Amino acid sequence: xxxxxxxxxxxxxxxxxxxxxxxxxxxxxxxxxxxxxxxxxxxxxxxxxxxxxxxxxxxxxxxxxxxxxxxxxxxxxxxxxxxxxxxxxxxxxxxxxxxxxxxxxxxxxxxxxxxxxxxxxxxxxxxxxxxxxxxxxxxxxxxxxxxxxxxxxxxxxxxxxxxxxxxxxxx
Amino acid sequence: xxxxxxxxxxxxxxxxxxxxxxxxxxxxxxxxxxxxxxxxxxxxxxxxxxxxxxxxxxxxxxxxxxxxxxxxxxxxxxxxxxxxxxxxxxxxxxxxxxxx
Numbered sequence: 001x002x003x004x005x006x007x008x009x010x011x012x013x014x015x016x017x018x019x020x021x022x023x024x025x026x027x028x029x030x031x032x033x034x035x036x037x038x039x040x041x042x043x044x045x046x047x048x049x050x051x052x053x054x055x056x057x058x059x060x061x062x063x064x065x066x067x068x069x070x071x072x073x074x075x076x077x078x079x080x081x082x083x084x085x086x087x088x089x090x091x092x093x094x095x096x097x098x099x100x101x102x103x104x105x106x107x108x109x110x111x112x113x114x115x116x117x118x119x120x121x122x123x124x125x126x127x128x129x130x131x132x133x134x135x136x137x138x139x140x141x142x143x144x145x146x147x148x149x150x151x152x153x154x155x156x157x158x159x160x161x162x163x164x165x166x167x168x169x170x171x
Numbered sequence: 172x173x174x175x176x177x178x179x180x181x182x183x184x185x186x187x188x189x190x191x192x193x194x195x196x197x198x199x200x201x202x203x204x205x206x207x208x209x210x211x212x213x214x215x216x217x218x219x220x221x222x223x224x225x226x227x228x229x230x231x232x233x234x235x236x237x238x239x240x241x242x243x244x245x246x247x248x249x250x251x252x253x254x255x256x257x258x259x260x261x262x263x264x265x266x267x268x269x270x271x
Contacts, residue, residue, distance in 0.1 A: 006173045010181045017185050017208055021192040026200040033204050036185075040211060043181075046173065047222040052233050056214075059237050064207065064244050071248045072200060075255050082198070091194030095187050102183040106176060120226030139227045140234065151238040158242030165249035168256070 006046055013039035024082045030068050037061045048124060051133045178219035185212035199251050199261040203244065210240045 016035035023029040037060045044053035127135055140148055185208055192205030214233045221229025255261055 002173055006177065014181065014184055017188040020204060021188055021196065026198055029201050029204055033208065036208065040215060043215060044218055047218050049218045049230060052218055052230055059241060064241060067244060067248060068204065071252060075261065087195050091191055094194045095191040098190055099187050102187065106179050106183060120224055122227045123225040136227055136230050140231050144231050147235065151235060154238055154242045158245045162245045162249040166252045
């Protein structure tokens with residue numbers, strides 16, 4: 001059952017990702033990417049990361065992709081702005097080299113001796129008792145409090161930057 | 172139970188699709204979407220490892236990656252809008268101000 005769900009979500013995510021790169025028009029690319037995000041949220045649920053799954057849907061499908069679609073429609077591109085997709089040899093070569101590297105790393109890492117070094121204390125039973133959101137919140141606000149507060153600085157900078165960049169300059 | 176390598180394989184595949192998208196597509200918007208795809212592939216790796224190592228640190232990192240991704244998209248789209256306003260194109264081959 002878990003394998004069936006995993007394969008469904010994985011195939012959906014992979015196919016939609018390939019579709020995103022192959023589509024000519026950015027709007028279809030954006031829709032394919034949204035499909036990928038939903039499939040990925042399913043995978044997060046399979047990994048017992050329910051909080052991440054829902055935050056993922058809210059942030060990515062809800063905020064980021066809406067922003068993308070908004071900008072695509074705002075720019076009002078003509079069909080002749082979308083030339084047919086050509087795949088140069090350099091990009092293909094880069095992809096192949098990276099694929100080989102990642103596969104090699106994976107083959108090295110599959111050995112359980114490397115991956116499963118030291119186990120943390122949050123196994124499934126603990127999580128079920130504690131609650132996923134509570135556990136993540138506890139670790140976020142205790143051990144990672146300073147980085148968490150610093151992310152607000154990133155958001156503030158991004159906000160100011162976006163306003164300055166996109167503002168129409170007075171002639 | 173689905174083993175860790177299956178998740179890593181999928182995440183590697185998504186990352187490579189993103190890299191090929193950045194390397195081959197010339198539309199700035201699609202390049203940005205490919206970057207989002209790569210960030211998401213990394214997020215999947217974080218969550219998978221944190222599930223198999225019984226740790227929650229990966230989940231916290233995913234939150235940080237999401238924050239950075241959101242900030243990056245906001246600034247990036249603002250740059251694209253400013254570029255389109257000045258040059259009437261989002262094709263990165265036609266934008267070569269720094270090449271002289």
